Amino acid sequence: MNSLTINYRYPFGCLIAGAIAFFIFLLLGIKVDSMWFARGGSIVVLLGAAAEYGLLQVQQEVLNNRVAGLGTWGGPMISNLDIPPPFPRLRIAAHVFVVVGTFVWGFGDILLK
Numbered sequence: 001m002n003s004l005t006i007n008y009r010y011p012f013g014c015l016i017a018g019a020i021a022f023f024i025f026l027l028l029g030i031k032v033d034s035m036w037f038a039r040g041g042s043i044v045v046l047l048g049a050a051a052e053y054g055l056l057q058v059q060q061e062v063l064n065n066r067v068a069g070l071g072t073w074g075g076p077m078i079s080n081l082d083i084p085p086p087f088p089r090l091r092i093a094a095h096v097f098v099v100v101g102t103f104v105w106g107f108g109d110i111l112l113k
Contacts, residue, residue, distance in 0.1 A: 015047070015090065040108070046101075062083055
């Protein structure tokens with residue numbers, strides 16, 4: 001396992017925790033009171049934002065590692081600064097969590113009534 005894979009654990013874990021929180025608060029909203037679902041939206045937003053922060057850290061580390069080998073101005077050109085494949089999907093998922101969580105936070109109680 002390379003060091004890049006290890007760095008994806010934090011954002012991936014945040015997204016998993018956000019999905020679990022979403023469903024737990026949805027069940028609480030259905031069984032107990034609809035306000036619980038709305039309050040759970042704030043947790044989903046928090047975990048989505050934390051995942052985005054973790055992805056920014058991964059991106060910065062990857063870019064720094066690629067640029068570090070250049071040395072002087074006359075060094076070799078960098079041909080590819082793309083981030084490895086899991087990054088774009090995790091980034092989109094984190095954005096979706098922030099948007100959906102914000103919507104639930106604001107209107108979750110209305111959705112379940």
